[in-house]
Amino acid sequence: MISKNTIDQVYETARLEEVIGDFVQLKKSGSNFKGLSPFTDERTPSFMVSPVKQIWKDFSSGKGGNVVAFLMEHEHFTYPEAIKYLAKKYNIEVEETEQTNEQKEQANERESMYLVSEYAQKYFSDTLWESQPGKAIGLSYFKERGFTDDTIKKFGLGYSLDEWEAFTKSALDQGYQLEFLEKTGLTIVKEQTGGESRKFDRFKGRVMFPIHSMSGRVLGFGGRILTNDKKAAKYLNSPESEIYHKSKVLYGIYFAKQAIAKEDNCFLVEGYTDVIQMYQRGVENVVSSSGTALTPEQIRLINRLTKNITVLFDGDAAGLRASLRGIDLILEQGMDVKVCTFPEGEDPDSFAKNNTYEDLVLYLEENAKDFIQFKTSLLAEEAANDPIKRADTIRDIVHSISKIPDRIKKEVYIQECAKIMQISEEVLYNTLAQIDKKGAADTFKKQNQEQKAFEVVKSDPVTEKVDVQFELERKVIEMLLLYGDQKQEFEDLVLKENDEGDLVLEPETVEAKVYEKVFLDLQEDEIELANVNFRAIYYKLIEELNAKEEFTVNSFLSELDQEIVGEVSSILMEEERYTLHDWERKDIYPKAKGQGVAQLVGETILTLRCNLIKTRIKKLQLDTEGKNGDNSEILEEIVNYLQLNKLLNAKLNRVLS
Known part of the structure; x- marks a missing residue:
């Protein structure tokens, strides 16, 4: 139990706008702040924060509350977790009585999985720094990558011994249950004939990259093998679980969130080491989709902090083609996208390692192209003098433009595309209209099918009475x-x-x-x-x-x-709610509430x-x-x-x- 004295101190010290500002990009609106809802997908702000009252309200989802309620809703914390998170943020010492065994047993499944993951992170980190194999293999690898001791500790990097059940045995000895070791994917359990089961470590013989939530909790791991075993995957991630959904997580978001909001831009890279190397060099607003295809949920995570994404690619042409699909998804969310490629043979990791902070920032500024310029130049090169390929390329670009919700931006991009591809704007507008029409028809057809599937006998509408x-x-x-x-x-x-x-x-x-x-x-x-x-x-x-x-x-x-x-x-x-509409700008001045x-x-x-x-x-x-x-x-x-x-x-x- 956390003492009342600690809880009172937390409430007195915590500033709601600061805490929420770590997760949502807030803008001043009179005496309040407003931002995009962190609970729904929206493009117009409906999320309000009152610093005076120290409460928040999300008008799109109906949720609201104080600073603790926000953490419980957004991060799915329990009440004690939220208090501890705030205490840590504001350097408040937590006074609490020792939990009984019965209380420990009552901890829910989700919390048990978090505890197991946090123990695993500490175990792998200790193994890296304190064991002989950890120092000789794991630490040597990270040092070769150019990571400093401070960086290795900040990102919680570690090493899993090349033994079948070293971690599992240690966790069981510490009282962690096999059920949760298996559910987090840290331990693989195989049933054998005779009723006995065999247990072994999933990440045996790998350097470990913990994957954190936006609030800093360990959700899962990525492990890289260092031997030349062709049968084993180079990178291995934790399986999907109650606490880890890879399509909803971005590697490095916990460390990058404040820099993303401050710089109003997010650099998106491919791998763990890309993130760490760039962060170490001083470019902190960087995250990675961890080798998975970019998802709408991951984009929305960034959208809460900034409207601007710069996608960083290495020179691999095949990788570029695949990544272009991700750009369409970003455009669909109403975000502004730029693309930056590195010289042949370089990637964000190597380029950041071999250049100074000033050179890296200058390169990113000078080489980040608007997506339309990038896509047209890339696809035009491939099409060369082939008329059919050229037509397909133009259609592909217009298809991307059709994803943009903002009509003015659409028009600007159409004009840009016409100029680069040397084709009339009229043809591009007609093509865009056809794509939009087909999209609308498909949507209507889908809605019609859904309506028929759930058709009910219509009755006179009943007007809901005001209570x-x-x-x-x-x-x-x-x-x-x-x-x-x-x-x-x-x-x-x-x-x-x-x-x-x-x-x-x-x-x-x-x-x-x-x-x-x-x-x-x-x-x-x-x-x-x-x-x-x-x-x-x-x-x-x-x-x-x-x-x-x-x-x-x-x-x-x-x-x-x-x-x-x-x-x-x-x-x-x-x-x-009414301050969201900026009535004063329309020369309407509502009566002050007091x-x-x-x-x-x-x-x-x-x-x-x-x-x-x-x-x-x-x-x-x-x-x-x-x-x-x-x-x-x-x-x-x-x-x-x-x-x-x-x-x-x-x-x-x-x-x-």
Whole structure:
């Protein structure tokens, strides 16, 4: 268990915008920050961060919360993991009591796999630095590659002994379960006749490259064999598992994320050593797809940090052709792509190793071409004087342009292609239209098939009714959160009989804090919030506002269950949705939220009362139905309620039919 003192310190120290800024590229928007949703695929920002309230809201997925909730949602951390991550980031010492064996057993499968992977990384690293074979084989290899001690330690590189079960035996001796060693793919288990199983290390005799998540957790490994064994694969990766999905991971993203956001560009290379060598040379905004074909999920990972990708290729022509497919995927995500090739016989690893930082940066700046220039020059060379190949090349380029969502960019690229390929723009536009038309037809056909597959009998559409009670209770919570400890002058309404004998509401001015006014009014009317979550938040809020001299949303959220934190942040950030539209730029200036607090509180309470009166009247009317006896008392009560409802609505400037 982590001590309350540590948790309080973490909440007080952690800055939400800094933590989220490690994962999402944020831009200033008034007093808030906005960015692309890290939970959905989108091109228009709908993700808002409030530094003042220390909460965030993702309007595209509906998720929201505080700093801990973000880490739990984005990195799939447990609550203790999120606290420990923040403590490490802000150099806070974690005080905790020792876990019992029972608590260790209760750790979920996912966490057990993370723990096994983290142990493996430490084991391989220790083997590299401390064992004789590790130093002689593994460390020598890394030194030959030109990696410094600091770089080797930073990336957690290691060595797996050339023995059948050295790692597996060590892990089992340390109490790690074979089930999770097998599920992470670190150990291969083969059943044998007679019921016994044989266990051996997957990465036997390889130098090890740990693969980290964006938050720095070890997900899996890449292992390179150093012998000339033709039967064994040169590189071997961890198999797919509960924690490692290679199509959703980029090697080096943990080390590169801040540099990518800062430089507003990401260099994409092919291998582990390309990443490490360039990082060591000083170009830190570099990641790799780890030898797999680039996937949309990997591109979206970069898209959260920057809109710009520069793909780095070596001189291998066959590799270039295959990689062009990846460029189309990047374009499809609405990103800007540049391509840079290295001189023949060079790759990012060797070029970074043999050149200074200044030379490397200069080369990248001077040789990075826009994708259209690169693709046209590459394919035009191959087509040479063959008219058929030339036509295919032009069609291929236009097909890539068709992937771009931005119409202006499409037009610019069409003009560029026409110039380079010496063909009329009209022909290219017609070809583009045909491709777009075919794409639209295919999409329509697919949608039509899906619709037929799930066709149901159509009925009249039912308009969803607004739950007035829910919205009013939500507004009560919002007022308490935003203005609960503010002192205001309120206009109280007292029911009196005038000289003519009619009931009237006379105003009386009182000074009180918002939470006091709300609590006393609801208590006077014996109003209990109907929504379970709102009721729990309401009593917790009243208690906090009454007990503490200085109330802050951040400290209040730290006391709540994480399920309720999401509800609270949604309430607080709902109004921020409209700042995404930049109304001021359209000369529309919405009223500031803090204006007219006393009026807002008074009108909300009055509306809540009116709604309860209407509910009460309906119940009384139902009581009279089907009854033949004397209903005069009930009818008199209904008349009184109707009269009171009329008075309250008049005060709210509403006309009743």
